Amino acid sequence: MTGLVALLSFTAVLALVLIVADLIAKGASSLDWNFFVRNPVPAGESGGGVANAIVGTVIIVGIAALIGLPVGIGAGLYLAEYGSGRLGFLVRFVADVLNGTPSIVVGIFAWTWMVKPVGRFSALAGSAALAILMIPMIARTTEEMVRLVPHSLREAALALGYPRWRTSLRVVTRTALGGIVTGCLVGVARIAGETAPLLFTALGNLNFSTHLGQPMQTLSLQIYVYGTGPFDEWHRLAWAAALVLMGLVLVLALAARWVTRQRYGSAR
Amino acid sequence: MTTLPLEPVPAPPEQATPSAEPRWQSLRGVNESDRIYQGVLTALALALPLLIVVLLAQLFVSALPAIRRFGPSFLWTSTWDPVAEVYGAAPMIFGTLASSFIALLLAVPLALGVAIFLTEFAPRWLRQPVAFLVELLAAIPSVVYGVWGIFVLIPFLRAYVVPPLKAVLGWTPFFQGVFYGNSLLAGGIILAIMIVPYIAAVSREVLLAVPGSQREAALAMGATRWEAVRSAVLPYGRAGLIGAVILGLGRALGETMAVTMVIGNRHDIGLSALQPAYTMAAALANEFSEATTDLYLSALFEVGLILFVITVVVNAAARLLIWRVARGAAVGSQAL
Numbered sequence: 001m002t003g004l005v006a007l008l009s010f011t012a013v014l015a016l017v018l019i020v021a022d023l024i025a026k027g028a029s030s031l032d033w034n035f036f037v038r039n040p041v042p043a044g045e046s047g048g049g050v051a052n053a054i055v056g057t058v059i060i061v062g063i064a065a066l067i068g069l070p071v072g073i074g075a076g077l078y079l080a081e082y083g084s085g086r087l088g089f090l091v092r093f094v095a096d097v098l099n100g101t102p103s104i105v106v107g108i109f110a111w112t113w114m115v116k117p118v119g120r121f122s123a124l125a126g127s128a129a130l131a132i133l134m135i136p137m138i139a140r141t142t143e144e145m146v147r148l149v150p151h152s153l154r155e156a157a158l159a160l161g162y163p164r165w166r167t168s169l170r171v172v173t174r175t176a177l178g179g180i181v182t183g184c185l186v187g188v189a190r191i192a193g194e195t196a197p198l199l200f201t202a203l204g205n206l207n208f209s210t211h212l213g214q215p216m217q218t219l220s221l222q223i224y225v226y227g228t229g230p231f232d233e234w235h236r237l238a239w240a241a242a243l244v245l246m247g248l249v250l251v252l253a254l255a256a257r258w259v260t261r262q263r264y265g266s267a268r
Numbered sequence: 269m270t271t272l273p274l275e276p277v278p279a280p281p282e283q284a285t286p287s288a289e290p291r292w293q294s295l296r297g298v299n300e301s302d303r304i305y306q307g308v309l310t311a312l313a314l315a316l317p318l319l320i321v322v323l324l325a326q327l328f329v330s331a332l333p334a335i336r337r338f339g340p341s342f343l344w345t346s347t348w349d350p351v352a353e354v355y356g357a358a359p360m361i362f363g364t365l366a367s368s369f370i371a372l373l374l375a376v377p378l379a380l381g382v383a384i385f386l387t388e389f390a391p392r393w394l395r396q397p398v399a400f401l402v403e404l405l406a407a408i409p410s411v412v413y414g415v416w417g418i419f420v421l422i423p424f425l426r427a428y429v430v431p432p433l434k435a436v437l438g439w440t441p442f443f444q445g446v447f448y449g450n451s452l453l454a455g456g457i458i459l460a461i462m463i464v465p466y467i468a469a470v471s472r473e474v475l476l477a478v479p480g481s482q483r484e485a486a487l488a489m490g491a492t493r494w495e496a497v498r499s500a501v502l503p504y505g506r507a508g509l510i511g512a513v514i515l516g517l518g519r520a521l522g523e524t525m526a527v528t529m530v531i532g533n534r535h536d537i538g539l540s541a542l543q544p545a546y547t548m549a550a551a552l553a554n555e556f557s558e559a560t561t562d563l564y565l566s567a568l569f570e571v572g573l574i575l576f577v578i579t580v581v582v583n584a585a586a587r588l589l590i591w592r593v594a595r596g597a598a599v600g601s602q603a604l
Contacts, residue, residue, distance in 0.1 A: 001494040002389045008381025009390070012468065013401045015461050019408060022420050074312030082306060083313075091313045093587060094320050100515065100583035101323075102522025104552045105576045108569065109323055111556070112330060136316060164298060165305035193409025196524035196549070200556050220411045220525075227415040228529060235419065242412045253407045257400065 020246070027243030030236050039208050040222075046233050050241050052208040053222040056123070057245075059210060060202055060218055061192045063127035068134030068191075069184055075135065076142025076180075081168055083143065092143070095136035106132050107197035115201060123209075123216035126202030130191040137187045145179025146172060182256040189252035193245060195220035219245045323576065331570035333563055342570060348535045350560070355567035357574065359535045363452065363545035364575070367527060368520035370456025370541065371463055375520075376513055379464045383471035383512075388483075388497050399472065406465035414529030417458045422449040422530060425457070430542065441539040450532035453541040458530055459520045467516040474508030474593050475501060511589030518582040522575060524549040548575040 034049050041048035079092055110129035115121055149172050157167040173180070195218075198204075203215040204225060210216075219241050226238035334342065338355060345356020382402055386395050430447045437443045447453075478501050486496035502509070532544020533554055548571050559565040 005381040005385035009385040012382050078309035078313035094316045096587045097583045100518040104524040104549050164302040195411040223411045242415050
């Protein structure tokens with residue numbers, strides 16, 4: 001039986017290895033300078049890159065993080081500091097339930113509130129949808145990390161006459177900072193790969209655009225359009241873009257891992 | 269000795285929850301700025317319950333025209349005709365359930381195997397790296413799975429999996445018809461790979477929460493390590509393991525991009541896994557921006573509402589089960 005469960009574990013790891021290997025095999029050869037600095041060319045022509053999508057991803061995800069991180073961290077601090085009562089239970093439960101909400105549902109919600117009223121797709125609506133997805137995730141990881149701070153530290157600060165709020169912010173939160181940053185990195189990595197909530201909000205854009213009130217391209221949207229399109233050239237670019245996106249997400253995940261290691265050793 | 273007369277010891281009642289009032293709460297008085305601080309944090313935390321209520325209410329309001337027009341028969345009607353303005357979501361609901369079922373069928377043994385291996389049998393140095401690699405599967409964006417599914421998985425299925433499947437099981441209704449590539453089977457397999465990390469991560473945490481005394485007791489009675497796992501560890505963590513599986517189900521039900529790219533998007537109910545199908549999430553992804561009439565849009569919102577309600581119920585059930593084992597812990601949140 002040991003052999004069986006070892007084999008099953010091996011299979012799961014093999015799936016990861018195969019996917020990463022395929023991405024590298026089919027995507028790496030297309031990664032050249034042009035890929036990163038040029039915009040897409042009309043369908044059928046060869047060449048072109050995804051500069052607009054890379055810039056768009058950074059902008060949309062960046063704004064989503066600006067909205068989502070403060071709210072998520074605040075909610076997480078609430079859960080860790082005051083979350084022992086009924087409201088804490090409710091918030092914790094709702095956060096976990098929201099974490100499993102299909103992102104496409106959040107997409108149509110953001111469409112209703114931010115695209116329909118103004119009659120135009122916008123990067124900002126995409127950011128809002130991603131921020132909504134981020135909040136419950138960040139809240140829960142922040143809570144977990146703050147809880148790891150030993151009570152003795154808090155007691156020491158209070159005994160020295162620190163007010164509670166300063167204890168919470170200056171001592172507890174600062175001690176847990178590495179962990180909170182980790183959670184944020186993981187959250188950002190996850191929403192950077194989201195596509196479904198952007199389909200009806202940021203929409204995608206074949207041209208270079210940094211206008212927040214206009215449709216904007218992201219890597220994930222570009223991969224979707226190119227991957228499902230009819231041209232070989234598009235498929236080649238889809239693989240390359242997928243490799244870039246995957247690399248981005250992996251780097252963030254590994255960075256998060258590294259930060260945790262530094263702080264807590266191999267506690268988990 | 270195959271079965272042990274061991275009843276799993278019920279979880280200790282009311283363990284000190286991680287949020288039990290610690291000593292520092294009484295250490296110092298509360299002043300005005302403390303109240304402001306608490307108020308701000310509370311307001312931010314309230315955003316979450318507010319969000320779920322607003323989401324639900326908005327979806328319901330947007331879906332109202334379709335709900336009024338079609339009533340409950342929306343759930344079991346198979347017609348989806350934007351020209352005649354007749355909508356029924358049965359094929360999508362069926363496809364969503366069927367693809368998730370296939371995914372669970374494949375993912376559960378795999379994920380439980382990973383969890384059991386990592387908590388009970390693997391050498392210590394191997395545990396962290398393997399757990400990390402499996403969790404990385406959850407980090408791969410859905411759309412990347414989709415591309416991989418289209419260009420790698422489907423050709424592989426066509427060449428090596430479907431012919432033997434048809435040869436052996438072709439007589440059953442589940443493997444009939446021509447395999448064109450995009451199919452329920454491809455969607456289910458992609459979903460399985462995607463939910464393995466979630467089920468594995470949560471199961472692993474659940475198994476880690478099983479007290480060592482349970483194993484030791486079984487081993488002391490003469491059980492082998494495998495028997496100890498089967499007769500003591502798994503029964504003890506049963507509620508949490510079921511929760512882990514249901515959590516995986518919740519992920520599978522709502523997964524959008526990868527499924528949309530490989531399932532074929534056909535409004536039809538068919539038993540054959542080799543045929544194209546449709547899911548609720550895929551219908552939203554494909555048709556939402558094409559919905560030209562208000563009723564069409566409303567019907568899609570109703571699909572979204574159904575999907576949302578199902579996933580909320582499924583996730584709530586999963587969380588309650590997991591919390592029974594690992595109280596209040598954000599189990600699996602490490603799995604990205």
